[in-house]
Amino acid sequence: MKYVSTRGSAPEKTFSEALLTGLADDGGLYVPDEWPSLKGSGSGDYLETAFEVMNLFTAGSLNQVTLKKIIDEAYESFDVQGVVPLIELDEQLFLMELFHGPTLAFKDIALQLLGGLFDYELNDRGEHLTIVGATSGDTGSAAIEACKDRENLDIVILHPSDRVSEVQRRQMTTVDSFNVHNVAIEGTFDDCQDLVKAMFNDLEYRNKLKLGAVNSINWARVMAQIVYYVVAAERLGSHEQPVIFSVPTGNFGNVFAGHAARNCGLNIPKLLVASNKNDILTQFFTSAQMKIDEVIPTLSPSMDIQISSNLERFIFELFERDGKKVKNLLEKFRTDGNVKVDSDIEAKFSNSWAAYSFDDEEVIKCISSESERSGVILDPHSAIGVLAARSHRDKQIDPEIPIVSLATAHPAKFPKAVERALGKCPPLPDRLADLHERPEFFTRLPNDLEIVKDHVISCSRIDEK
Ligand SMILES: *Cc1c(COP(=O)(O)O)cnc(C)c1O
Numbered sequence: 001m002k003y004v005s006t007r008g009s010a011p012e013k014t015f016s017e018a019l020l021t022g023l024a025d026d027g028g029l030y031v032p033d034e035w036p037s038l039k040g041s042g043s044g045d046y047l048e049t050a051f052e053v054m055n056l057f058t059a060g061s062l063n064q065v066t067l068k069k070i071i072d073e074a075y076e077s078f079d080v081q082g083v084v085p086l087i088e089l090d091e092q093l094f095l096m097e098l099f100h101g102p103t104l105a106f107k108d109i110a111l112q113l114l115g116g117l118f119d120y121e122l123n124d125r126g127e128h129l130t131i132v133g134a135t136s137g138d139t140g141s142a143a144i145e146a147c148k149d150r151e152n153l154d155i156v157i158l159h160p161s162d163r164v165s166e167v168q169r170r171q172m173t174t175v176d177s178f179n180v181h182n183v184a185i186e187g188t189f190d191d192c193q194d195l196v197k198a199m200f201n202d203l204e205y206r207n208k209l210k211l212g213a214v215n216s217i218n219w220a221r222v223m224a225q226i227v228y229y230v231v232a233a234e235r236l237g238s239h240e241q242p243v244i245f246s247v248p249t250g251n252f253g254n255v256f257a258g259h260a261a262r263n264c265g266l267n268i269p270k271l272l273v274a275s276n277k278n279d280i281l282t283q284f285f286t287s288a289q290m291k292i293d294e295v296i297p298t299l300s301p302s303m304d305i306q307i308s309s310n311l312e313r314f315i316f317e318l319f320e321r322d323g324k325k326v327k328n329l330l331e332k333f334r335t336d337g338n339v340k341v342d343s344d345i346e347a348k349f350s351n352s353w354a355a356y357s358f359d360d361e362e363v364i365k366c367i368s369s370e371s372e373r374s375g376v377i378l379d380p381h382s383a384i385g386v387l388a389a390r391s392h393r394d395k396q397i398d399p400e401i402p403i404v405s406l407a408t409a410h411p412a413k414f415p416k417a418v419e420r421a422l423g424k425c426p427p428l429p430d431r432l433a434d435l436h437e438r439p440e441f442f443t444r445l446p447n448d449l450e451i452v453k454d455h456v457i458s459c460s461r462i463d464e465k
Contacts, residue, residue, distance in 0.1 A: 001059045003030040003219060006316040008323015015061035016121050019114075019220045020129065022213025023200040028323065030219045031313050032057065035263040044235035046083035047071060050227045056264070057223045062120075070116040077102050077112055079429070084109075084228050086235050089374055092402045093389055095382070096232055103171050104410035104429075105302070106254065107142035110216075110224035115146030117220055118212065122152040129212035130460040131155040132199055134192035136250060136302045137164040138409065140182070141171035143214040148177040153212070154460050156181045158192040158452070161444060164301055167413050167428070167435065174438035181459040187447035188295045190307050195452050197309075205453060209460050216253030216310055225257035226264070232404045233266055244398060246272040246389035246405040248381045249281055250303035252310035254406065259314060262352075269401060273355040274388035276300045276363075281308055285355035288346040292337040299360045299380040299417040302409070318345050354397075356388040360417075363387070367411075367421035377426055380417040382407035 003018040007028030013021060018030040036056035042049040050071045051064075058067055075083050080100040089095050101108025122129060131153055133143050140157040147155045157172060161184035173182045185192050196215065200206055216222060233243050245268060247255040255271055262268040275282045276298040284290045292306050312330060318341070319325040333339045358366075366383040370376055378386060385405040393403065411418045415425040428435060445451055 001036070001057055001061070002033045004033045004321075005030060006312050006323060007327045015058045015220075019117055019218065020121060020127075020212060022211065022215075022218050023197065025203065026323075026327075027197075027201055028326070029217055029310070029312050031316060035260070038230065038239055038261075038265045041238045042230070042234045044231050046227070046231055047075060049231050049234060050075070050224075053227050053230055053264075054223060066120060070113065070120060074112040074116050077108075084231060086232060086404070087376070089370070089376060089386070089405070092400070093393065094232075094236070094402060094404045095376065095386070095407050096228060096404050097407045098228060099379075099407060099410040099413075101142070102145045103138065103141040104413045104432075105138035105142060106225075106406070106408040107138045108145070109228065110221040111139070111142040111146040111214060113224045114143075114214060114218065114220055115150070118147070118153060119150055128152050128210060128462055129154075130209040130456065130462055131212045131214055132196050132456055133157050133214040134189065134196045135159045135164070135172070136189040136304060137168035138302050138413075139215060141168065144172055144175050144180050144182075147214070148175055148180050150179060154179045154181070154462075155214075156183060156456050156459050158183045158185050158195060160184075160189050160192055161186050163188065163297060163304070165414055165416070167415065168301070170435050170438065170440065171432075173440035173442045174435065176439070176441060179461075180441075182442035183452070183455065184442055184444045185447055185452070186444070189305055190295060191447045193307065193309065195447070195449060198449050199453060199456065202453075209456065209462055216251055222253055222257050222260060222310070222313070225254055226261045228406075229258050229261035229266060229268070236402055236404075239265065240267055242267045242269050242401045244268065244270045244272065244392070244401050244403045246274055246385045246392070246403055248274045248300070248303060248385040248406065248408050250278075250305040250308065252281065252308040252314070254408070256310045256313055259317075263317075269352065269398060270392075271353050272385075272388045272392055272403075273353065274384045275355065275357040276303050276384055277357060277359050278304050278306055279357035280306050281311070282355040282357040284311070285349065285353045288343070289340040290333065290338070292333075299363055299414070300384060302381055303384070318348055354392060356391050358384050358387045364417065364421045367418060371422055377411045377418065377422070378407065379409040379411045379414045381409050381414075
């Protein structure tokens, strides 16, 4: 299996190389050079299906025994049977809970695996990586949890100051480990993501520090997320069983994994893109146009994003894998803050995608009504997925096809919103019960590339190797 860049001019890579590289040298993202076909029909056992799926994508890089061991270790830390429980909310409407990992958001599914993959590859090569990542709240803690205490990694995580919830911040900043460094940036998540991309695009800097990526620009994250789409179809019947997925969306990583599962043969007639009021993706899927706006803070901060980096992987497909066209379109988007794709391109996605956006009031009402109806307590991100699923159902499109709505965070991670809806919130799991008493460690920095770069150098132990 080979990987190619979405901008067409960086060299091809193996899976292991793409894992360690993160962003391609031409500024693009790595994708498989062709989509493999899912074979057989698994029983919906998470570990077995994870192996079958990821074996296709890692072929030629990882031997099967190693892959199996990394998968088994990654999902040991999930405190529920089956890793991702599938529960019925209503007739033909299901919720898949992806948040039973160590940091209570779906990011653990990919990052627990990524931690093990990095460790294996770096030990194998006797190398060291300096991980830099941006977080809208959940990637940071999941990445820190997966990378802490590992000798061959240093990890620096940028979060937008005062724009993540207190639980989210504390889950990052209370980890006391020699290789963990938190930075609060005076800016938005998009600013943090731009800083990270700029560090990667400075090739001299990047090679000197051996930068590694934990954001979903790293292909391995998307790969790990393909698994639960396959597991959902298997648990509802088989790979042939049509299933619609409703996906709370920010950076487009999660829902792109669903699209990748579809490209590998899963029968997904529609993917529902569910957004909060930062609805640039809803605009794109309903009008083929995107216009950058200010980021609006909402009750679902992990989706407060205007520039969704993984959309690039989808655009690459739309343009029949022509990297030059992708580059031109994205450069135009960055300079004009606005792009529209032609109607022949729009025709390629208008039937297989739908998009919805909801405001905070609708989210609060949804948390309250779902709790009354079924007793299920949703976090504000998962509520947006359920709102999109129910809106779609109300339109009576495909009424006989089951919809699986992805629940991306545990309600205790966003207690303020849940309390506003229900007057109470479920407690944090025991292992996090003293989170609010633990000391915090972080550095506050301005949104200034040079200052941030120097700080990352001071955190990296690369010279000691
Ligand atoms: C990251 C995140 C999202 C958005 O996922 P993307 O892959 O960025 O689209 C949604 N909900 C929660 C809780 C998250 O942490």
